[in-house]
Structure formats: structure tokens, C-alpha cells
Amino acid sequence: MYGFGELISVLKKNPKTIVFTEGTDPRILEASSRLLASNFLHPILIGNEDEIYKGAEESGFNIRGAEIIDPEKFDRMDEMVDLFCELRKSKGVTKEQARQTLSHANYFGTMLVKMGVADSLLGGATYSTADTVRPALQLIKTKPENKIVSSCFILVRPRATGENELLAMGDCAINITPNEEELVEIAHETANCARIFGLEPEVAFLSYSTFGSGSGETVDKMRNAAEMTKKAYPELPIAGELQFDAAVSPRVARTKCPNDPVAGHANTFIFPDINAGNIGYKIAQRLGNFEAYGPILLGLNAPVNDLSRGCNAAEVYSMAIITAALA
Numbered sequence: 001m002y003g004f005g006e007l008i009s010v011l012k013k014n015p016k017t018i019v020f021t022e023g024t025d026p027r028i029l030e031a032s033s034r035l036l037a038s039n040f041l042h043p044i045l046i047g048n049e050d051e052i053y054k055g056a057e058e059s060g061f062n063i064r065g066a067e068i069i070d071p072e073k074f075d076r077m078d079e080m081v082d083l084f085c086e087l088r089k090s091k092g093v094t095k096e097q098a099r100q101t102l103s104h105a106n107y108f109g110t111m112l113v114k115m116g117v118a119d120s121l122l123g124g125a126t127y128s129t130a131d132t133v134r135p136a137l138q139l140i141k142t143k144p145e146n147k148i149v150s151s152c153f154i155l156v157r158p159r160a161t162g163e164n165e166l167l168a169m170g171d172c173a174i175n176i177t178p179n180e181e182e183l184v185e186i187a188h189e190t191a192n193c194a195r196i197f198g199l200e201p202e203v204a205f206l207s208y209s210t211f212g213s214g215s216g217e218t219v220d221k222m223r224n225a226a227e228m229t230k231k232a233y234p235e236l237p238i239a240g241e242l243q244f245d246a247a248v249s250p251r252v253a254r255t256k257c258p259n260d261p262v263a264g265h266a267n268t269f270i271f272p273d274i275n276a277g278n279i280g281y282k283i284a285q286r287l288g289n290f291e292a293y294g295p296i297l298l299g300l301n302a303p304v305n306d307l308s309r310g311c312n313a314a315e316v317y318s319m320a321i322i323t324a325a326l327a
């Protein structure tokens with residue numbers, strides 16, 4: 001299991017910096033004060049220095065030692081504007097437009113990573129996912145071997161035995177209606193991410209149908225995607241299309257698809273679209289007592305991650321460690 005102990009050990013051997021785009025948010029300030037109390041991940045807070053210190057004082061968090069970068073006072077802004085124009089030259093961006101865009105912390109922070117001023121970035125405590133992720137899609141782009149950026153959640157819940165129950169879910173946050181090829185990439189990336197956290201993936205392509213019990217375009221999409229993924233990654237245990245009960249309940253699987261080796265104990269779930277995925281992970285989190293880590297962005301060419309606006313300070317702290325350690 002690649003638990004937080006291991007992630008922290010990785011960072012202790014090779015300390016990193018992380019930009020928080022929402023430097024005045026109390027949850028960010030609390031997580032930053034925790035990070036500053038140790039020495040493995042150094043926070044960089046974007047915003048006005050006075051406002052950040054005032055916020056920290058009012059909420060009682062010690063952020064002494066944090067680096068604060070105010071876009072209005074950034075001494076390398078001209079260089080940043082030029083690089084931004086170069087990166088977006090196919091869109092015909094002017095210097096004035098670039099300067100205006102870079103006054104926003106989401107774009108400014110992403111450019112800090114692009115310029116190597118920071119190693120990683122975590123945003124989304126107040127920005128929507130679209131506003132957090134769009135700058136990264138535009139400026140950082142996908143890794144050469146990926147066609148899309150996607151995402152997964154790692155869900156963790158203690159078992160009565162004391163060990164953790166782990167699940168992986170993708171894509172609950174980025175691709176709105178993935179096609180069959182995109183679902184193959186999402187499944188492969190989600191399974192790889194599951195392994196990093198110590199989960200040996202058994203992948204279910206979810207649907208309202210189990211092996212043809214229902215019909216429809218999205219049923220075909222999930223069945224085809226499962227078959228394509230099996231061909232592309234023959235070593236990966238895969239089933240689909242499956243209903244959620246057939247995926248996780250051995251009793252239901254015995255009735256609906258008794259001969260499938262994955263049905264009944266799948267632990268890595270691929271959703272047909274973002275509606276199902278986003279609703280699904282939040283049900284597990286809010287009603288199923290799972291801690292939800294994510295969305296962890298997959299296939300992006302630098303360590304940038306998003307938070308849910310519903311996050312708490314502990315989740316910010318954990319996501320910061322995940323983001324920087326998996327860099």
C-alpha cells in the first residue's frame with residue numbers, strides 16, 4: 001500500500017514546492033500551516049500578502065515561512081506574458097490579453113509551474129473544476145503518450161478488521177461524454193493510479209445493463225469499450241458491461257453473470273459519463289463514509305490537481321501530498 005507515510009517519505013527524500021491558487025482561503029491556510037510545520041512540501045500562496053496574513057491571523061493559522069506571490073507584484077511578469085503568448089500563439093493572443101488572463105490566480109499559478117518556479121499546483125477550493133483545469137489543458141497539455149487528460153478518485157474506508165478498503169473511480173470530473181477510445185484510456189490510467197495506491201485493479205465498465213440484459217447506445221458503448229480494453233491490456237482483469245450490483249456483490253453476480261471472474265468483486269469502476277461518475281463518487285463519499293481523494297488528474301504533463309469546492313483542510317493537505325509526491 002502506497003499510503004501517506006510512503007508518499008511523505010518520497011517527499012522527505014526530495015522536498016518539493018506546491019502552489020495554492022486560493023491563497024486566502026482558510027482551508028488552504030490551515031493545510032499550509034500543517035505543511036510548514038514539517039519540511040517536505042513547501043507551500044507557495046498566490047494572492048495579496050496583507051490579505052493572506054490577515055486571513056491567517058483571523059483564523060489562527062501560523063503560515064510564517066510560506067512563500068507568497070502576488071501577481072500584481074511578480075517581478076518576472078513580462079517574461080511570463082511572453083511565454084504565455086508563445087504557448088497560445090495559435091490562438092493569436094495579444095500581450096494585453098495575456099496580461100489580463102494572468103491577473104487570475106488559476107492562469108498565473110499554472111504558469112508558475114510551466115516556468116519551473118513551482119513543482120506542482122493544487123487549486124479548486126473555490127474555483128470550479130473547469131476553471132482550475134482549463135489553464136492546465138491549454139498551457140501544460142497532455143503527456144506525449146496520452147490523447148486526453150482524465151481523472152480518477154481513490155476512495156478509502158476503514159474495514160472492521162482495521163485495514164483500509166480501497167476503490168478507484170474514473171472519470172468523475174473531466175470528460176463529459178467520453179467515447180469508446182477515451183474510455184479505454186480512462187480505464188488504463190485509472191487502473192495504473194489504483195496500483196500506485198496499492199489496489200490491484202479489477203475493472204468494471206458500469207452500465208444499467210449486465211451483459212446484454214438491457215439495450216441502448218450507452219450499453220453498447222460500455223461493452224465495446226470493455227472489449228477494446230481487454231484487447232489492449234490483456235493482463236488487466238476487466239468485465240463489462242456490468243450493473244453496479246453485479247460488479248460488487250458476489251451474490252448478485254452469481255445470479256446475473258455466474259461465470260465472470262471479475263463480477264462480484266470489482267474495485268475499479270469506469271463510468272459511462274461524468275453525470276454517473278460525479279454523482280457516484282459523491283454518494284460513496286457522503287453516504288458511504290469513504291474518504292475521497294481526487295480528482296487526481298491523469299495524463300497531464302505536470303503535477304496539477306483539482307479539489308472539490310466541498311473539501312476540508314485535511315483533504316487539501318492530503319491532496320497536496322498526493323499531487324507533489326506523484327510528480
Ligand SMILES: CC(C)(COP(=O)(O)OP(=O)(O)OC[C@H]1O[C@@H](n2cnc3c(N)ncnc32)[C@H](O)[C@@H]1OP(=O)(O)O)[C@@H](O)C(=O)NCCC(=O)NCCS
Pocket residue numbers: 129130131133134137138142147148149150172173174175176274278295
Ligand atoms: C475540462 C473542460 C473544462 C474543458 O473544456 P473547455 O473549457 O470547454 O475547453 P475547450 O473545449 O475550449 O478546450 C480548451 C483546451 O483544452 C483542451 N482539452 C479540452 N478537454 C481536454 C481533455 N479532456 N484532455 C486534454 N485536453 C483537453 C482543448 O483541446 C483545448 O486546447 P486548446 O485551447 O489548446 O485548443 C470541460 O470538458 C469541462 O467542463 N469538464 C467538466 C468539468 C466539471 O464540471 N466537472 C465536474 C466537477 S469535478
Ligand SMILES: CC(=O)OP(=O)(O)O
Pocket residue numbers: 124127128129173278294295307308309310
Ligand atoms: C470534483 C468535484 O465535483 O468538484 P466540485 O465539487 O468543486 O464541483
